[in-house]
Amino acid sequence: MLNDSLEILKKIEKHGYKAYIVGGYVRDYFMKIKSYDVDICTNAKPKDLIKIFDNAILPKEKYGAVTIRHKGIRYEITTFRKELKYENRRPVEIEYTNELFEDIVRRDFTINSMCMDIDGNIIDLFDGKKDINKKIIKSLGNAKDKFYEDPLRILRAIRFATTLNFKLDKDVISGIKENAHYLKDISYDRKKIELNKIFASKNVKYGIKLIKSFNLDEYLELNLLKIKYTTDILGIWAQLDVLDKYPFTKIEIVSIKNILSIVENKTIGKYEIYKYGLYTTSIAAEILGINKNVIVRLERNLPIKSKKEINITTDEILKLLDKKPGNWISKLYEDLEVKIVTSKVKNNKEKIKEYILKNY
Ligand code: ATP
Ligand code: MG
Secondary structure (H helix, E strand, O other): OHHHHHHHHHHHHHOOOOEEEEOHHHHHHHOOOOOOEEEEEEOOOHHHHHHHOOOOEOOOOOOOOEEEEEOOEEEEEEEOEEEEEEEOOEEEEEEEOOOHHHHHHOOOEHHHOOEEOOOOOEEOOOOHHHHHHOOEEOEOOOHHHHHHHOOHHHHHHHHHHHHHOOEEOHHHHHHHHHHHHHHHHOOHHHHHHHHHHHHHOOOHHHHHHHHHHOOHHHHHOOOOOOOOOOOOHHHHHHHHOOOOOOOOOHHHHHHHHHHHHHHHHOOOOHHHHHHHHHHHHHHHHHHHOOOHHHHHHHHHOOOOOOHHHOOOOHHHHHHHHOOOOOHHHHHHHHHHHHHHHOOOOOOOHHHHHHHHHHHO
């Protein structure tokens, strides 16, 4: 992956520009952690980049990143910039620059400030390596100003502390305390991206402890009081009661609602597993403190996995009861479904017929 990424740098430099890998990839490389996305910064402008890469995707917003995909890896390429002025927590004046240094000083933390040149050398202008070795999240420049400019950085500090298991520097701690309330000015979209990374971390307990210790739960509008940690982040989101605030996909909304209705019922039996599926019931099981193996075993022993497996056809039912088709048929099937799933009736044609004759 490193060689492929350096190839991209070489390609940009062949056209007369400077280019560096920057941010998370360099941090993770130094820490020997696997990285998935690569951020690149360059003095080439987006209009230059689309000439260099025929598969380049231009950003939607002004000053956004150009994206390219190469051998399954996503590269986000941004042009060196200075952020001249912030208003209402947004950079309102941005200017492209020719200087790597100016692009680096606008970044958030020392551990994210390292870059790598075309030969694979790490350029470490702000002691990123030292702070990684000390396991500390340190602001690049005055933390109070950085967090005031963009309060999302508060959540990013906690995200990196959580995923890397680092401590927060003193200056970062006081900067968070002073600016925490500005988190309410940040879009739910941006906040959710960072929260997802905290919730998905093996070290989630530490992340939530940090969030609570600064009362960020209040500014993030999260109800973190009695949270049960789940391996799937949807389980955590389900407990936070924020469906009306944070953005979720339609599928996520359905899953969260289903998790909540199972949790409300407090028990998980064959019917819940049949109705909601193994994925959703397993998450609910974690919240309820039910052993996942129990759920897996129940699922494996379900008499049927879908309505289609019910061992009698509509024609057979009509013949058996000598009735005309109507709404009653689907009601009967629903009834059969429950009875078969809960093993009250065997999924055997004769047994089903016996049951129908007795009850309809
Ligand atoms: P990940 O491994 O999750 O991708 P990352 O550090 O690469 O972590 P990104 O969101 O991809 O994080 O951002 C890339 C780089 O851009 C960061 O390392 C940092 O240098 C800079 N950056 C990102 N967001 C901000 C911000 N809000 N303020 C200042 N610099 C930022
Ligand atoms: Mg990144």
